[in-house]
Amino acid sequence: MPRFRFLTAGESHGKGLTVIIDGVPAGLTLDEDQVASELKRRQCGYGRGSRMKIEQDRAEILSGVRHGVTTGSPISLLIWNRDWENWREVMAVSAAEEETARVTRPRPGHADLAGAIKYGLNDIRPVMERASARETAARVAAGAVARRFVEEIGVEIHSHTLAIGGEWTNTRGSIDWQQVERSAVRCADAEAEKGMIAAIDRAISSGDTVGGVCEIIASGVPVGLGSHVQWDRRLDGIVAQAVMSINSVKGVEIGDGFKLANLKGSEAHDVIEVSQRSPYPWSRPTNHAGGIEGGISNGEPVIVRAAVKPIPTLGKPLPSLDLSTWETVEAHFERSDVCVVPSVGVIAEAMLAIVLADALLEKFGGDSMEETKRNHSNYLDSIQRRR
Numbered sequence: 001m002p003r004f005r006f007l008t009a010g011e012s013h014g015k016g017l018t019v020i021i022d023g024v025p026a027g028l029t030l031d032e033d034q035v036a037s038e039l040k041r042r043q044c045g046y047g048r049g050s051r052m053k054i055e056q057d058r059a060e061i062l063s064g065v066r067h068g069v070t071t072g073s074p075i076s077l078l079i080w081n082r083d084w085e086n087w088r089e090v091m092a093v094s095a096a097e098e099e100t101a102r103v104t105r106p107r108p109g110h111a112d113l114a115g116a117i118k119y120g121l122n123d124i125r126p127v128m129e130r131a132s133a134r135e136t137a138a139r140v141a142a143g144a145v146a147r148r149f150v151e152e153i154g155v156e157i158h159s160h161t162l163a164i165g166g167e168w169t170n171t172r173g174s175i176d177w178q179q180v181e182r183s184a185v186r187c188a189d190a191e192a193e194k195g196m197i198a199a200i201d202r203a204i205s206s207g208d209t210v211g212g213v214c215e216i217i218a219s220g221v222p223v224g225l226g227s228h229v230q231w232d233r234r235l236d237g238i239v240a241q242a243v244m245s246i247n248s249v250k251g252v253e254i255g256d257g258f259k260l261a262n263l264k265g266s267e268a269h270d271v272i273e274v275s276q277r278s279p280y281p282w283s284r285p286t287n288h289a290g291g292i293e294g295g296i297s298n299g300e301p302v303i304v305r306a307a308v309k310p311i312p313t314l315g316k317p318l319p320s321l322d323l324s325t326w327e328t329v330e331a332h333f334e335r336s337d338v339c340v341v342p343s344v345g346v347i348a349e350a351m352l353a354i355v356l357a358d359a360l361l362e363k364f365g366g367d368s369m370e371e372t373k374r375n376h377s378n379y380l381d382s383i384q385r386r387r
């Protein structure tokens with residue numbers, strides 16, 4: 001059973017989104033503003049649709065926090081959907097007096113067709129409401145709590161955009177994270193940023209959408225999270241599942257990922273050097289492994305890349321079928337985004353924070369932050385004492 005558990009609920013145009021988080025130790029300082037700033041980061045990004053102008057996401061903390069500090073009890077959060085006002089009839093909880101228009105033309109690439117068949121629905125609406133990326137606001141709220149926890153252990157998580165619509169940055173090495181936060185596409189490379197914005201503009205004018213790639217980096221992750229002993233305890237597998245679960249993500253790489261397949265063993269692995277460096281008495285001059293070897297974090301930054309497919313709701317819809325007539329038609333179109341790659345970076349940070357919070361709790365336990373931190377610091381001391 002995971003130690004940091006969470007469940008989300010809510011529809012894109014329903015009243016709101018809720019999330020319950022269980023497992024956060026007592027004694028962690030937490031306030032609504034910290035959650036709000038993560039929610040705001042998720043909403044930004046060039047290529048988002050007009051919905052993002054309607055919503056100004058802010059999570060109310062309903063439980064588990066007292067006087068700005070976690071109590072060890074479940075933390076529940078609520079984010080109201082402002083757009084609900086415009087969807088009261090379509091998304092009414094009580095039985096409708098009049099039948100609302102059904103959605104029957106599945107969008108290729110969305111959950112529409114498979115979801116309607118699986119749940120025996122003659123209206124795609126319930127599927128599109130829950131499959132919508134709106135749900136990721138609740139995940140980012142949970143991730144903001146996880147981030148507060150991992151920060152206390154010294155873990156920092158960032159992300160940036162590597163590509164949009166085939167326009168790549170060749171940034172390598174140290175990244176200016178403040179510049180990333182200022183960039184409309186979350187890319188610190190000004191030239192690449194221009195290309196990415198132009199690619200989004202081309203997609204907007206042709207009724208199309210674009211995808212891309214983002215990279216997430218967690219530094220300060222202690223050696224020894226996850227385990228080689230069972231398949232479902234391998235940290236790389238858990239990270240990959242968490243990031244792959246984000247709407248529109250179709251590929252996940254850890255470290256050099258697919259590139260490693262072309263290299264010789266002598267080129268692909270990160271040599272181990274004796275070193276006085278803190279916190280470990282060794283160093284690794286390279287990090288092809290992306291901070292995970294044998295399913296265990298190795299003390300280097302954890303590096304994850306996510307391939308994001310283009311949004312499936314197209315201004316110029318693709319051919320589909322009508323589930324009520326079984327005739328060939330154009331897929332359903334509803335107001336949508338054109339590019340969500342910058343937001344996916346923020347959501348993936350949240351998912352990585354959640355996975356790392358859980359793995360840290362597995363390794364160090366603790367019902368209070370004081371206990372978790374003491375166990376972490378004793379562990380680091382024990383590593384130094386081995387030398």
Ligand code: EPS
Pocket residue numbers: 012049050051052055083131132133134135136137313334335336337
């Ligand atoms: C989405 C369609 C758009 C997006 C939405 C995901 O919403 P709407 O249909 O209201 O215009 O903006 O994402 C969000 C609302 C969000 O908060 O990320 C979809 O079909 O998946």
